[in-house]
Amino acid sequence: MATKIRIAARLRPNIPGSPLVACQSLRSSTTSMATKIRIAARLRPNIPGEILDDAVGVENDENGAFVTMTHPRDASQRFKFPFSSCYGPDSTQDELYLNDVKPLLDVVLGGVTVTVFAYGVTSSGKTHTIQGTKAQPGIIPRVVRDIFERSRAIDDIEVDISVSYMEIYKEEAYDLLAPKLPIREDASGQVFVAHLSSLPISSLQDFDRVYASANKRRSTGSTNLNHSSSRSHAILTLQVQMADRVADQTVTGKINLVDLAGSENNKLTGNDPSRMAESSAINKSLSVLGQVVHALNQGASRIPYRNSKLTRILQDALGGNAVGLLICNLAPGTKFRQDTWNTLNFASRTKEIENKPVVNVRDNQPAPKAHFAALAPQPHVLPAANVPSSSHNQPASKAHFAALAPQPHVLPAANVPSSSRQVGRPSLLPMTAASKLPGPSKGRVSGFGAGGSTGFQPFTIAPGNVQKKIRSESENAGDRRNSDRGNNSGSGILGMTEEEIDERIARAVEIEVARRLEERERRREEEERKEIEKQLLEVVQEEEDSHRSTPDVVLPEDITRPTTSATCSSLPSGILTPLLKRHEDLDNELKRRLAELEQKYEQNSREVQLADILSPTSKKKTGRAYVALARAHSEKGDLQVALSLYKKAETYVPDNMKLKQRILEIEHAARNNVEFVPMSRKKSKKKAKNTHTSRSSGQTPTADFVSVAESSGHEPDNRDGDPGENLRSSERSGQGRKKKGGLGTGSRSRSRPAPLREATNSPHKQKRVASDDELEEEETPPKKQKKGKKTAVDVCSDGSDGDGDLGWLPSNMKVVETK
Numbered sequence: 093m094a095t096k097i098r099i100a101a102r103l104r105p106n107i108p109g110s111p112l113v114a115c116q117s118l119r120s121s122t123t124s125m126a127t128k129i130r131i132a133a134r135l136r137p138n139i140p141g142e143i144l145d146d147a148v149g150v151e152n153d154e155n156g157a158f159v160t161m162t163h164p165r166d167a168s169q170r171f172k173f174p175f176s177s178c179y180g181p182d183s184t185q186d187e188l189y190l191n192d193v194k195p196l197l198d199v200v201l202g203g204v205t206v207t208v209f210a211y212g213v214t215s216s217g218k219t220h221t222i223q224g225t226k227a228q229p230g231i232i233p234r235v236v237r238d239i240f241e242r243s244r245a246i247d248d249i250e251v252d253i254s255v256s257y258m259e260i261y262k263e264e265a266y267d268l269l270a271p272k273l274p275i276r277e278d279a280s281g282q283v284f285v286a287h288l289s290s291l292p293i294s295s296l297q298d299f300d301r302v303y304a305s306a307n308k309r310r311s312t313g314s315t316n317l318n319h320s321s322s323r324s325h326a327i328l329t330l331q332v333q334m335a336d337r338v339a340d341q342t343v344t345g346k347i348n349l350v351d352l353a354g355s356e357n358n359k360l361t362g363n364d365p366s367r368m369a370e371s372s373a374i375n376k377s378l379s380v381l382g383q384v385v386h387a388l389n390q391g392a393s394r395i396p397y398r399n400s401k402l403t404r405i406l407q408d409a410l411g412g413n414a415v416g417l418l419i420c421n422l423a424p425g426t427k428f429r430q431d432t433w434n435t436l437n438f439a440s441r442t443k444e445i446e447n448k449p450v451v452n453v454r455d456n457q458p459a460p461k462a463h464f465a466a467l468a469p470q471p472h473v474l475p476a477a478n479v480p481s482s483s484h485n486q487p488a489s490k491a492h493f494a495a496l497a498p499q500p501h502v503l504p505a506a507n508v509p510s511s512s513r514q515v516g517r518p519s520l521l522p523m524t525a526a527s528k529l530p531g532p533s534k535g536r537v538s539g540f541g542a543g544g545s546t547g548f549q550p551f552t553i554a555p556g557n558v559q560k561k562i563r564s565e566s567e568n569a570g571d572r573r574n575s576d577r578g579n580n581s582g583s584g585i586l587g588m589t590e591e592e593i594d595e596r597i598a599r600a601v602e603i604e605v606a607r608r609l610e611e612r613e614r615r616r617e618e619e620e621r622k623e624i625e626k627q628l629l630e631v632v633q634e635e636e637d638s639h640r641s642t643p644d645v646v647l648p649e650d651i652t653r654p655t656t657s658a659t660c661s662s663l664p665s666g667i668l669t670p671l672l673k674r675h676e677d678l679d680n681e682l683k684r685r686l687a688e689l690e691q692k693y694e695q696n697s698r699e700v701q702l703a704d705i706l707s708p709t710s711k712k713k714t715g716r717a718y719v720a721l722a723r724a725h726s727e728k729g730d731l732q733v734a735l736s737l738y739k740k741a742e743t744y745v746p747d748n749m750k751l752k753q754r755i756l757e758i759e760h761a762a763r764n765n766v767e768f769v770p771m772s773r774k775k776s777k778k779k780a781k782n783t784h785t786s787r788s789s790g791q792t793p794t795a796d797f798v799s800v801a802e803s804s805g806h807e808p809d810n811r812d813g814d815p816g817e818n819l820r821s822s823e824r825s826g827q828g829r830k831k832k833g834g835l836g837t838g839s840r841s842r843s844r845p846a847p848l849r850e851a852t853n854s855p856h857k858q859k860r861v862a863s864d865d866e867l868e869e870e871e872t873p874p875k876k877q878k879k880g881k882k883t884a885v886d887v888c889s890d891g892s893d894g895d896g897d898l899g900w901l902p903s904n905m906k907v908v909e910t911k
């Protein structure tokens with residue numbers, strides 16, 4: 093029978109030096125008050141060799157703190173992004189630390205996990221901010237110094253501080269503190285690496301020593317943009333365990349300081365093939381980060397945390413139980429303005445994410461006897477940070493204390509890296525490794541708490557069950573051993589040494605733990621599946637109701653219902669617009685996609701969301717099919733249906749900026765009951781008029797920028813984030829847009845012709861003629877890529893392809909009208 097661990101939460105009294113207000117916020121966090129991620133933006137100064145210009149700036153006034161910048165493709169518009177705090181090029185390490193990071197130490201000492209992550213394009217100053225230099229120490233050394241100082245001031249409480257440090261390099265996690273991790277072998281002969289190290293430290297000097305040698309192991313390399321560029325995401329965790337002997341409780345706070353690798357534009361970095369492979373991994377994980385933020389903002393039922401190690405690890409800080417601070421590092425000047433734009437968009441979206449911090453408290457009661465998990469090598473790498481930590485009387489099965497705690501890890505032999513850089517620094521378990529465990533531990537299993545290293549017990553194990561398993565494991569092993577040795581009694585029980593027995597026990601526990609986690613995960617997925625089904629049916633129902641008057645239209649949603657499959661596999665021709673009719677191949681493609689989709693969905697018995705089943709190419713095609721249908725409806729003036737179809741399309745292509753723009757435009761038109769005219773259509777008309785300007789007149793992008801007159805006097809106050817207002821503003825400003833060179837649309841449209849358009853008879857085959865085609869174009873991969881550049885994916889911070897769409901304007905962003 094399982095016994096549950098009783099967990100009590102207790103808010104400690106204010107400790108000397110910590111303002112009461114912080115404790116108050118802790119109190120509320122334990123009562124499930126959500127806190128939004130705080131965003132601090134920091135613009136670094138110019139570094140030697142960079143051209144000085146003011147494409148990006150910082151403003152701090154009575155209205156708040158803003159980053160201002162010109163639009164990457166339209167220098168006549170200047171935008172303002174409000175954040176919690178903004179630091180200009182002259183800001184000091186001290187300022188940022190005192191303002192934004194130091195106050196969080198109260199939260200850590202209150203038993204909450206805090207995650208601070210530095211985000212930005214390569215060379216924007218992330219490492220400088222997080223780590224700093226000897227002359228200008230960054231956040232890490234300051235946090236360590238102050239934690240020691242503060243902990244010395246706490247009376248009657250025993251404080252233990254420990255550190256762990258890991259990096260994610262090419263989608264593998266490496267322990268930076270342990271040159272040699274123990275390598276073990278399990279029953280099936282699989283080799284695994286146990287225990288990410290967590291070193292106790294007793295002074296700042298102690299830390300410096302450990303940290304300096306660990307940093308030598310961190311992967312860095314030289315690129316055109318940064319002679320010492322981080323090629324990995326580095327996560328340093330400082331854990332503070334405070335044992336209150338009087339109250340018989342231990343509170344554990346933690347701070348994760350994350351130096352992300354920078355998003356990279358391979359055209360600028362001049363990466364060679366090996367750097368490209370790193371770059372590809374970096375960009376991919378940052379792209380998933382963008383998708384996670386997007387999914388959280390959409391309230392999606394499935395957040396793709398599992399799609400990269402990085403997001404898995406940051407899970408707690410993104411919609412989880414930690415308090416989050418995102419430091420958004422910006423590089424100055426026109427050269428980086430596209431990256432800056434993407435970073436600011438990402439940050440604007442991130443600030444909408446809410447976390448529910450919890451205090452990590454446990455009773456110091458002895459653990460139930462049969463619980464071996466704390467000692468066992470745990471089969472999983474990363475903590476399931478979304479599992480709430482302890483709260484009063486919460487069932488132990490839900491207790492999760494370690495967001496980024498040093499976890500014991502296993503690694504199948506096949507995954508032990510063999511390259512020289514990895515010698516002595518084996519990767520921690522890749523996600524898939526769980527499936528290589530023997531027996532019931534196969535399959536997906538969520539991570540869990542810190543286990544042995546902290547003494548926390550993330551869940552209980554039924555003693556009877558476990559003991560039975562342990563006994564049978566031991567007996568089997570003993571039998572095998574006895575027969576091997578010809579009944580030689582050997583040492584210990586059943587011919588095994590004590591060490592071997594311990595190992596057997598640990599393994600059996602591990603298997604049982606994995607089985608239980610798997611079961612829990614299955615139950616969770618089942619619930620999610622039911623919820624999705626319910627939502628889908630509701631959508632179908634709603635749209636059916638709203639379309640009784642237009643019976644000739646068959647919505648693609650109908651494919652979610654098996655009963656309508658026959659109807660959907662062949663679309664009535666009436667649904668297609670004249671445009672689509674002209675392109676028979678598109679029509680057929682659309683039908684084929686819908687049929688395929690339906691088939692796949694039925695095959696999978698609706699076990700997962702449609703978007704989950706499809707390959708990336710299929711997702712794009714499906715998204716396009718929805719866009720085509722949406723367009724048909726929008727042209728008929730049926731905006732609501734068009735809107736819902738565009739939104740459907742968005743689930744398949746969440747990073748498509750033009751699609752987001754279209755949705756905002758239609759929402760705006762529908763809300764204000766005005767005629768919908770796609771902004772891009774207006775733009776393309778304008779463009780046609782202006783083809784003789786800009787480049788032909790010999791202006792460089794910088795010259796364009798310099799010609800801009802900033803007029804902050806015209807700012808519409810739109811800090812509440814009305815996208816319609818943003819659009820109106822940008823539309824108004826867009827009227828006067830000139831065609832820009834550099835990173836702008838012009839260059840992209842030349843390099844990315846939409847293949848669909850090739851079926852037209854238009855004399856302007858390669859030109860951007862139809863606004864709706866742009867949505868498709870966004871989905872179309874570049875036709876030709878230069879050889880050798882295929883491995884790396886240039887992505888933006890928000891997961892888009894970085895073409896500088898004007899379309900998606902982050903909420904809370906101000907548009908400064910110019911001219």
Ligand SMILES: Nc1ncnc2c1ncn2[C@@H]1O[C@H](COP(=O)(O)OP(=O)(O)OP(=O)(O)O)[C@@H](O)[C@H]1O
Pocket residue numbers: 135136137139181212213214215216217218219220221318320321322323352353354355421
């Ligand atoms: N606030 C600052 N003041 C002075 N110098 C800075 C500042 N921020 C960054 N730098 C300098 O800019 C250069 C790039 O900074 P850094 O290495 O921190 O960038 P990064 O974002 O970590 O890059 P990557 O992602 O490639 O690792 C370094 O030489 C650094 O010293």
